[in-house]
Amino acid sequence: xxxxxxxxxxxxxxxxxxxxxxxxxxxxxxxxxxxxxxxxxxxxxxxxxxxxxxxxxxxxxxxxxxxxxxxxxxxxxxxxxxxxxxxxxxxxxxxxxxxxxxxxxxxxxxxxxxxxxxxxxxxxxxxxxxxxxxxxxxxxxxxxxxxxxxxxxxxxxxxxxxxxxxxxxxxxxxxxxxxxxxxxxxxxxxxxxxxxxxxxxxxxxxxxxxxxxxxxxxxxxxxxxxxxxxxxxxxxxxxxxxxxxxxxxxxxxxxxxxxxxxxxxxxxxxxxxxxxxxxxxxxxxxxxxxxxxxxxxxxxxxxxxxxxxxxxxxxxxxxxxxxxxxxxxxxx
Amino acid sequence: xxxxxxxxxxxxxxxxxxxxxxxxxxxxxxxxxxxxxxxxxxxxxxxxxxxxxxxxxxxxxxxxxxxxxxxxxxxxxxxxxxxxxxxxxxxxxxxxxxxxxxxxxxxxxxxxxxxxxxxxxxxxxxxxxxxxxxxxxxxxxxxxxxxxxxxxxxxxxxxxxxxxxxxxxxxxxxxxxxxxxxxxxxxxxxxxxxxxxxxxxxxxxxxxxxxxxxxxxxxxxxxxxxxxxxxxxxxxxxxxxxxxxxxxxxxxxxxxxxxxxxxxxxxxxxxxxxxxxxxxxxxxxxxxxxxxxxxxxxxxxxxxxxxxxxxxxxxxxxxxxxxxxxxxxxxxxxxxxxxxxxxxxxxxxxxxxxxxxxxxxxxxx
Numbered sequence: 001x002x003x004x005x006x007x008x009x010x011x012x013x014x015x016x017x018x019x020x021x022x023x024x025x026x027x028x029x030x031x032x033x034x035x036x037x038x039x040x041x042x043x044x045x046x047x048x049x050x051x052x053x054x055x056x057x058x059x060x061x062x063x064x065x066x067x068x069x070x071x072x073x074x075x076x077x078x079x080x081x082x083x084x085x086x087x088x089x090x091x092x093x094x095x096x097x098x099x100x101x102x103x104x105x106x107x108x109x110x111x112x113x114x115x116x117x118x119x120x121x122x123x124x125x126x127x128x129x130x131x132x133x134x135x136x137x138x139x140x141x142x143x144x145x146x147x148x149x150x151x152x153x154x155x156x157x158x159x160x161x162x163x164x165x166x167x168x169x170x171x172x173x174x175x176x177x178x179x180x181x182x183x184x185x186x187x188x189x190x191x192x193x194x195x196x197x198x199x200x201x202x203x204x205x206x207x208x209x210x211x212x213x214x215x216x217x218x219x220x221x222x223x224x225x226x227x228x229x230x231x232x233x234x235x236x237x238x239x240x241x242x243x244x245x246x247x248x249x250x251x252x253x254x255x256x257x258x259x260x261x262x263x264x265x266x267x268x269x270x271x272x273x274x275x276x277x278x279x280x281x282x283x284x285x286x287x288x289x290x291x292x293x294x295x296x297x298x299x300x301x302x303x304x305x306x307x308x309x310x311x312x313x314x315x316x317x318x319x320x321x322x323x324x325x326x327x328x329x330x331x332x
Numbered sequence: 333x334x335x336x337x338x339x340x341x342x343x344x345x346x347x348x349x350x351x352x353x354x355x356x357x358x359x360x361x362x363x364x365x366x367x368x369x370x371x372x373x374x375x376x377x378x379x380x381x382x383x384x385x386x387x388x389x390x391x392x393x394x395x396x397x398x399x400x401x402x403x404x405x406x407x408x409x410x411x412x413x414x415x416x417x418x419x420x421x422x423x424x425x426x427x428x429x430x431x432x433x434x435x436x437x438x439x440x441x442x443x444x445x446x447x448x449x450x451x452x453x454x455x456x457x458x459x460x461x462x463x464x465x466x467x468x469x470x471x472x473x474x475x476x477x478x479x480x481x482x483x484x485x486x487x488x489x490x491x492x493x494x495x496x497x498x499x500x501x502x503x504x505x506x507x508x509x510x511x512x513x514x515x516x517x518x519x520x521x522x523x524x525x526x527x528x529x530x531x532x533x534x535x536x537x538x539x540x541x542x543x544x545x546x547x548x549x550x551x552x553x554x555x556x557x558x559x560x561x562x563x564x565x566x567x568x569x570x571x572x573x574x575x576x577x578x579x580x581x582x583x584x585x586x587x588x589x590x591x592x593x594x595x596x597x598x599x600x601x602x603x604x605x606x607x608x609x610x611x612x613x614x615x616x617x618x619x620x621x622x623x624x625x626x627x628x629x630x631x632x633x634x635x636x637x638x639x640x641x642x643x644x645x646x647x648x649x650x651x652x653x654x655x656x657x658x659x660x661x662x663x664x665x666x667x668x669x670x671x672x673x674x675x676x677x678x679x680x681x682x683x684x685x686x687x688x689x690x691x692x693x694x695x696x697x
Binding site: 228229230232233234235236237238239240241248251252325326327328 | 407409412442443444445446447450451453455458459460461462463464465472473476477508510524525
């Protein structure tokens, strides 16, 4: 078990390094090869030659690639100084880059927005796991029943309807129509109640989309597990049906759900753009959307890195949980 | 029932209407049908037998003959955990210790499962839950039926593992099924099924998934444990060698029905049904000449949706035309007593069958 933990942990760290290299490559090397001056991407369209030259100097774009890579990694680990054009900008560790356009370091922005996105995704995940798995289990046990057909139809609708439809619909009804929920995001430290009510609709909307998928996945897995020999053995032992389902069948059903959950949470941390935009939630997704519009490259780079880290971390947690659930994994 | 007393055989022809039975296990006219899109699958179609404590009954037949469906039926596993609309249709009577199971409350039957009747399955790797330790699974089986704390149950589990011959049981109790070898897994499975001292043990192909070298050990273990616990045992198998070692009585199934049954030595040495002849002919024997080929039963098992009319075996039977008037294809033969509790369902007369067996079949075996 310990060997497995250590191996997974190191695999995660190596993965992070690779992601860092690839990201560096995308943002620094490819522009160079394709003949685009990366400096233009850092300054913006309406920039004069002097400003361009200053940025070039600050980023060290004239340096050899390995020096650039070293500066890039060093920035993340220890912070760095951008010197050029007669001025020096200090960027504290972890320095994920500096937006010359908005004249601010990226990390504070990420630090402020990351918990917002995280609370959106985790809250929604709790909802979708509870409702998705429950619906799936009941559907599997009552296969072919009216409930099964109904919930699977709703699930299909849930999978098919995009967030900007269900999200806007929920806003139109509950916020602008009935005035039940204010619908404005408030940070938790300002007002826990406002934070909760502000995130309630986004949680439900995002969870509806995901729960639909989880219901279908749970149903299919449950049906498969119910046909396993060890479920029959559990019944042959004289266990009550609730123990057979709740303990023996559920344990196996959870394994694939957990795998998908890890990937979903990781992916949504960087990609809850639609939900954040629909509900004006100041999270990472909104930041990256704005950055794309403004061609603010350092922000995109920062979000990319932090998202990759989130995906890797979520999968690390899943791997560990998986080993807790399935003893055979510990050997792998 | 008088036959029983005379011969001492455990298998007799149960008499309808006489209830409750004094036999320990008495199955009467058991039918298990499954509705499917293609039609009604008659997996078991009128099966009767009885079994006394301390005796072993071997149920033999090819795949799809209804052996496993019968055992699942006795355990009540067709109705337990059935979800959805398609339910197995079960009729007949199953008397265990004077209690009829098919009409009993499902929860009462559940309480008998694992305590009064237990089952060993074919493949212990898939029959044991991969995510729980062997110990936990045995403890669970014990605690469903005994109101004891985990510690006491664990001591009992270790005791059972020791009894079935697992070395270092106090350590192995915390192992997972995948950490056991195939033979050890089946031993653990047996330990789990015997943890509550069941009166009836059903072993569904207990050695099929095991190495040949381990098979004999497992069969010995089952035999020893039966002597020790005095339970009634049903061994289900397609391997005549297995029943030859263990069974007091043999029941041969074909197409969901019993075609022959009786004391083991009778069925083995004086079989009275062409299908049993076929089974014996297709079994490799150590005393057979090396150059001799095995004789397979020609054709394939019958469709359980459209069971052949008349004798279900007639399309594959080399002697289907021996009885007159095409009767083998129109009338279903009933079991008839050939003496000494040896029953067979065949249209040929006992004399014809005896002649064919002694003159044509036996010399080739």
